[in-house]
Amino acid sequence: xxxxxxxxxxxxxxxxxxxxxxxxxxxxxxxxxxxxxxxxxxxxxxxxxxxxxxxxxxxxxxxxxxxxxxxxxxxxxxxxxxxxxxxxxxxxxxxxxxxxxxxxxxxxxxxxxxxxxxxxxxxxxxxxxxxxxxxxxxxxxxxxxxxxxxxxxxxxxxxxxxxxxxxxxxxxxxxxxxxxxxxxxxxxxxxxxxxxxxxxxxxxxxxx
Amino acid sequence: xxxxxxxxxxxxxxxxxxxxxxxxxxxxxxxxxxxxxxxxxxxxxxxxxxxxxxxxxxxxxxxxxxxxxxxxxxxxxxxxxxxxxxxxxxxxxxxxxxxxxxxxxxxxxxxxxxxxxxxxxxxxxxxxxxxxxxxxxxxxxxxxxxxxxxxxxxxxxxxxxxxxxxxxxxxxxxxxxxxxxxxxxxxxxxxxxxxxxxxxxxxxxxxx
Amino acid sequence: xxxxxxxxxxxxxxxxxxxxxxxxxxxxxxxxxxxxxxxxxxxxxxxxxxxxxxxxxxxxxxxxxxxxxxxxxxxxxxxxxxxxxxxxxxxxxxxxxxxxxxxxxxxxxxxxxxxxxxxxxxxxxxxxxxxxxxxxxxxxxxxxxxxxxxxxxxxxxxxxxxxxxxxxxxxxxxxxxxxxxxxxxxxxxxxxxxxxxxxxxxxxxxxx
Amino acid sequence: xxxxxxxxxxxxxxxxxxxxxxxxxxxxxxxxxxxxxxxxxxxxxxxxxxxxxxxxxxxxxxxxxxxxxxxxxxxxxxxxxxxxxxxxxxxxxxxxxxxxxxxxxxxxxxxxxxxxxxxxxxxxxxxxxxxxxxxxxxxxxxxxxxxxxxxxxxxxxxxxxxxxxxxxxxxxxxxxxxxxxxxxxxxxxxxxxxxxxxxxxxxxxxxx
DNA sequence: GATGAATGAGATTTCATTCAT
DNA sequence: TATGAATGAAATCTCATTCAT
Numbered sequence: 029x030x031x032x033x034x035x036x037x038x039x040x041x042x043x044x045x046x047x048x049x050x051x052x053x054x055x056x057x058x059x060x061x062x063x064x065x066x067x068x069x070x071x072x073x074x075x076x077x078x079x080x081x082x083x084x085x086x087x088x089x090x091x092x093x094x095x096x097x098x099x100x101x102x103x104x105x106x107x108x109x110x111x112x113x114x115x116x117x118x119x120x121x122x123x124x125x126x127x128x129x130x131x132x133x134x135x136x137x138x139x140x141x142x143x144x145x146x147x148x149x150x151x152x153x154x155x156x157x158x159x160x161x162x163x164x165x166x167x168x169x170x171x172x173x174x175x176x177x178x179x180x181x182x183x184x185x186x187x188x189x190x191x192x193x194x195x196x197x198x199x200x201x202x203x204x205x206x207x208x209x210x211x212x213x214x215x216x217x218x219x220x221x222x223x224x225x226x227x228x229x230x231x232x233x234x235x236x
Numbered sequence: 237x238x239x240x241x242x243x244x245x246x247x248x249x250x251x252x253x254x255x256x257x258x259x260x261x262x263x264x265x266x267x268x269x270x271x272x273x274x275x276x277x278x279x280x281x282x283x284x285x286x287x288x289x290x291x292x293x294x295x296x297x298x299x300x301x302x303x304x305x306x307x308x309x310x311x312x313x314x315x316x317x318x319x320x321x322x323x324x325x326x327x328x329x330x331x332x333x334x335x336x337x338x339x340x341x342x343x344x345x346x347x348x349x350x351x352x353x354x355x356x357x358x359x360x361x362x363x364x365x366x367x368x369x370x371x372x373x374x375x376x377x378x379x380x381x382x383x384x385x386x387x388x389x390x391x392x393x394x395x396x397x398x399x400x401x402x403x404x405x406x407x408x409x410x411x412x413x414x415x416x417x418x419x420x421x422x423x424x425x426x427x428x429x430x431x432x433x434x435x436x437x438x439x440x441x442x443x444x
Numbered sequence: 445x446x447x448x449x450x451x452x453x454x455x456x457x458x459x460x461x462x463x464x465x466x467x468x469x470x471x472x473x474x475x476x477x478x479x480x481x482x483x484x485x486x487x488x489x490x491x492x493x494x495x496x497x498x499x500x501x502x503x504x505x506x507x508x509x510x511x512x513x514x515x516x517x518x519x520x521x522x523x524x525x526x527x528x529x530x531x532x533x534x535x536x537x538x539x540x541x542x543x544x545x546x547x548x549x550x551x552x553x554x555x556x557x558x559x560x561x562x563x564x565x566x567x568x569x570x571x572x573x574x575x576x577x578x579x580x581x582x583x584x585x586x587x588x589x590x591x592x593x594x595x596x597x598x599x600x601x602x603x604x605x606x607x608x609x610x611x612x613x614x615x616x617x618x619x620x621x622x623x624x625x626x627x628x629x630x631x632x633x634x635x636x637x638x639x640x641x642x643x644x645x646x647x648x649x650x651x652x
Numbered sequence: 653x654x655x656x657x658x659x660x661x662x663x664x665x666x667x668x669x670x671x672x673x674x675x676x677x678x679x680x681x682x683x684x685x686x687x688x689x690x691x692x693x694x695x696x697x698x699x700x701x702x703x704x705x706x707x708x709x710x711x712x713x714x715x716x717x718x719x720x721x722x723x724x725x726x727x728x729x730x731x732x733x734x735x736x737x738x739x740x741x742x743x744x745x746x747x748x749x750x751x752x753x754x755x756x757x758x759x760x761x762x763x764x765x766x767x768x769x770x771x772x773x774x775x776x777x778x779x780x781x782x783x784x785x786x787x788x789x790x791x792x793x794x795x796x797x798x799x800x801x802x803x804x805x806x807x808x809x810x811x812x813x814x815x816x817x818x819x820x821x822x823x824x825x826x827x828x829x830x831x832x833x834x835x836x837x838x839x840x841x842x843x844x845x846x847x848x849x850x851x852x853x854x855x856x857x858x859x860x
Numbered sequence: 861g862a863t864g865a866a867t868g869a870g871a872t873t874t875c876a877t878t879c880a881t
Numbered sequence: 882t883a884t885g886a887a888t889g890a891a892a893t894c895t896c897a898t899t900c901a902t
Contacts, residue, residue, distance in 0.1 A: 030881090031881080032880085032881065032884085032885070032886075033885095035880095035886080036885080036886065039886080039887090054265075055263070055265070055266075055349065057262075057263070057265050057266045058263075058265040058266075060870090060871075060872095061871080061872065061873090062870090062871080062872090070887080070888095071887060071888045071889075072872090072873090072888090072889095073873085073874075073875085073887075073888065073889080074886075074887060074888080076872085076873065076874080077885095077886080077887080078886095081872080081873075082871095082872070082873090134349065136407070136410060137345055137348070137349055137406075138349070139409065139410060140345070140406060140407050140408070140409045140410055141263065141342065141345055141346070141349075143409055144409035144410050144413065147409070147410060147413070148413070153410070153413040153414065160414070181427070181431070183415045183417070184427070184428070184431035186414070186415060187400075187403075187404065187411065187415070187428065187431075188400060188431070188432075188435060190403065190407070190411070190414075191399040191400045191402075191403035191404065191407075192395075192396060192399045192400070194399075194403060194407065195395075195398065195399035195402060195403040195406075196395065196399065198345075198348060198403075198406070198407075199344070199348050199398070199399075199402065199406075200348065201347065201348045201351055201352035201355070202344060202347060202348055202352050202355060202361070203395065203398070204352075205352065205355070205356070205361040206361060206368070206394070206398075207391045207394060207395070209391070219389070219392070220392070220395065223389065223392035223395075223396070223439070224396075226439060226442065226443075227396060227435050227436075227438070227439045228435075229442075230435070230438035230439045230441070230442035231431070231434060231435045231438045231439075233438070233442070234434065234437075234438035234441070234442075235434075240861080243861085244861070247861090247862090268895090268896070268897090269896075269897060269898085270895095270896075270897090278862085278863095279862060279863045279864075280863090280864090280897090280898090281862075281863065281864085281898090281899080281900090282861075282862060282863080284897090284898065284899080285861075285862080286861095289897080289898080290897065290898090446902090447902080448863090448864070448865075448901085448902065449864095451865080451901095452864080452865065455865080455866090470681070471679070471681070471682075471765065473678075473679070473681050473682040474679075474681040474682075476891090476892070476893095477892080477893065477894085478891090478892075478893090486866080486867095487866060487867050487868075488867095488868095488893090488894085489866075489867065489868080489894085489895075489896085490865075490866060490867080492893085492894060492895080493865080493866080494865095497893080497894075498892095498893070498894090550765060552823070552826060553761055553764070553765055553822075554765070555825065555826060556761070556822060556823050556824070556825045556826055557679065557758060557761055557762070557765075559825055560825035560826050560829065563825070563826060563829070564829070569826070569829040569830065576830070597843070597847065599831045599833070600843070600844070600847035602830070602831060603816075603819075603820065603827065603831070603844065603847075604816060604847070604848075604851060606819065606823070606827070606830075607815040607816045607818075607819035607820065607823075608811070608812060608815045608816070610815075610819060610823065611811075611814065611815035611818060611819040611822075612811065612815065614761075614764060614819075614822070614823075615760070615764050615814070615815075615818065615822075616764070617763065617764045617767055617768035617771070618760060618763060618764055618768050618771060618777070619811065619814070620768075621768065621771070621772070621777040622777060622784070622810070622814075623807045623810060623811070625807070635805070635808070636808070636811065639805065639808035639811075639812070639855070640812075642855060642858065642859075643812060643851050643852075643854070643855045644851075645858075646851070646854035646855045646857070646858040647847070647850060647851045647854045647855075649854070649858070650850060650853075650854035650857070650858075651850075656882080659882085660882070663882090663883090684874090684875070684876090685875075685876060685877085686874095686875075686876090694883085694884095695883060695884045695885075696876090696877085696884090696885090697877085697878080697879090697883075697884065697885085698882080698883060698884080700876090700877065700878080701882080701883080705876080705877080706876065706877090
């Protein structure tokens with residue numbers, strides 16, 4: 029990689045970084061290309077040179093943000109063997125990821141509001157998702173060891189895990205008001221992780 | 237009320253109706269005042285005369301949409317006595333409400349993306365919410381009858397109910413892709429209502 | 445027509461007038477909407493409100509300019525009876541029209557350079573053209589009176605009339621240099637009218 | 653000439669070739685430097701290095717295109733002796749040239765629309781023009797041999813020849829619609845060459 | 861109350877040209 | 882010589898809002 033190419037790469041990365049800030053914050057339509065350029069300290073025309081147009085840049089950001097899910101893989105593969113503990117760790121990891129990546133949460137929300145248009149166009153759903161992958165494995169293993177009945181509907185577990193984790197962050201602003209607490213606080217998050225895990229396990233056991 | 241006043245009232249209602257369509261669909265920034273005027277078949281200036289500006293109209297819509305939750309009251313007060321059946325019915329009613337009121341779901345999403353700014357300003361949180369009110373009563377009654385332990389954390393039940401219900405609709409677009417099913421279908425919704433209820437009950441019982 | 449409508453009409457006409465100046469001068473791509481707005485002393489957005497976009501405005505101008513040809517009708521219907529004199533007068537009228545309407549000449553040139561795209565789209569060719577209509581009648585009458593042979597190819601006469609008249613103005617800038625004269629001068633135009641008429645007549649007679 | 657110089661020369665030629673395509677097609681303002689670079693497969697900055705700026709390149713193209721007229725010389729010097737036949741051949745050669753060199757026709761049109769600015773600046777009018785040169789000789793010879801009267805106005809013949817030939821191609825798009833034929837077809841071109849020649853001869857003879 | 865015209869500020873995008881290597 | 886990155890200025894078009902009637 030030549031110096032030139034490195035510089036270009038750095039520029040592109042800067043653009044993407046601030047584009048992520050802006051898009052996740054204000055969405056495709058609320059965000060201003062001018063603002064991204066200003067923050068990234070580059071000429072507006074450069075953004076167009078590198079990314080073609082606003083929408084393409086948005087999609088690039090979406091893909092980029094979603095890809096970070098994949099980085100959870102290494103954390104996930106070293107989980108404990110016991111499936112109860114495994115599940116608890118998994119919930120913990122997912123909560124931590126969503127807490128650490130607010131732009132992920134917001135981009136997924138924007139996408140849902142826009143009919144998941146870019147999500148579909150860029151095949152974002154195909155991105156590696158270690159959380160769901162591992163949940164599937166946990167259930168499968170438990171089935172094999174007859175710890176849970178064959179009849180268990182894994183989709184319900186997936187939906188519950190996502191709902192309890194994702195919604196906690198996506199609806200944080202209104203939930204804070206409803207329960208009258210700051211759900212961002214570590215102790216409240218921990219409680220929620222605990223409850224979510226218990227909920228999933230209780231459901232599994234009740235079905236035995 | 238004079239004829240004139242009735243006409244004015246009808247005009248306002250038409251504006252609000254189509255403003256709801258547009259705002260819930262495209263959000264405060266994606267929506268166009270021109271489009272609302274066109275759909276409502278009124279002059280744009282009239283919208284300004286009646287509502288001052290775009291943002292005020294948006295808040296009016298938000299309040300209006302949220303108020304519909306209150307209409308669930310009559311459905312909720314006639315629930316069965318048994319708390320398990322009561323809970324199941326409550327989940328059912330909430331799912332049905334969210335299914336019937338997509339603009340409610342979307343407005344709440346927009347609000348969360350915008351820091352619940354209008355939500356707070358207009359005290360929307362104070363709006364009567366029969367679902368949460370009833371859930372509180374169910375837990376309280378169960379506590380009194382010692383059907384659940386005193387220690388139960390009602391917030392976790394509230395958060396789970398909202399998460400499992402709301403997220404099902406708010407993230408419908410991406411969830412459909414993830415589970416590879418059309419979650420809007422009646423049969424899939426029923427399954428989810430069932431699972432959500434079971435989840436809540438299993439959690440309650442496990443705590444006994 | 446209300447006052448309001450009259451004002452609107454005046455605004456539209458002002459826009460069209462200066463749009464004609466600019467488009468005929470610099471073409472669709474060389475012309476600037478800003479400049480039209482400035483000249484017409486109206487807000488730029490107003491142009492878009494009334495005409496949609498730059499290209500539509502351009503087409504409107506094209507139609508408008510072309511329509512002026514139709515106004516020649518009254519001049520043409522009062523021509524002398526003798527076909528030689530009639531032809532001479534016709535050439536004279538056409539030259540005068542092109543001299544008086546430089547924007548007509550230029551718009552036709554722009555159109556030809558752009559593949560007559562707008563010309564076709566707006567059906568400009570169907571616009572009443574008294575010059576060609578009358579030339580057709582002259583030839584037909586002459587044929588009936590056996591003043592010219594049946595075999596005469598009227599297309600060649602049309603093409604010659606247009607070529608000798610139109611090209612004189614369209615290529616004025618380069619022709620001036622080639623012949624080393626100012627062809628705009630009245631005396632030179634008169635000579636050319638004379639020669640063009642003679643050329644047409646000589647061709648007709650030679651064919652007898 | 654070193655290898656390096658040859659390469660440079662080839663690059664320049666490639667640029668000029670595609671610049672001609674673009675400029676003749678879209679004019680000075682419609683054409684994009686980016687597009688020329690892309691087509692010529694060279695870096696944009698190279699164009700600036702070699703030609704300074706867009707306008708200079710345009711003028712270079714204009715000169716280049718006009719110079720091709722000079723190549724007609726060898727065809728013209730071998731014409732028949734009889735002046736009628738000579739004239740017919742001349743018209744034929746000119747038509748063929750214009751047919752073979754559409755970019756010549758278009759560049760002349762662009763120039764006329766822009767006040768022949770570059771035409772004058774680069775002294776394009778001084779470029780060898782065998783057609784007009786030969787037409788002048790034909791008339792002069794005919795005068796000497798008293799085949800035409802002294803009084804003949806050679807400018808009118810020049811203007812007619814140019815008009816009937818050039819306008820046929822420059823206004824092709826609109827003329828096609830007017831006469832309802834495809835004037836590009838060989839048979840229609842032949843008819844027009846014939847008619848143009850006859851017109852010129854008839855005019856000459858009528859003056860005898 | 862109601863309307864259609866009009867506006868100002870700003871949004872996205874384009875493009876000739878220059879810079880750095 | 883040749884290149885890809887970068888820029889500044891400007892172009893088209895949009896949109897919330899106000900004006901005049």
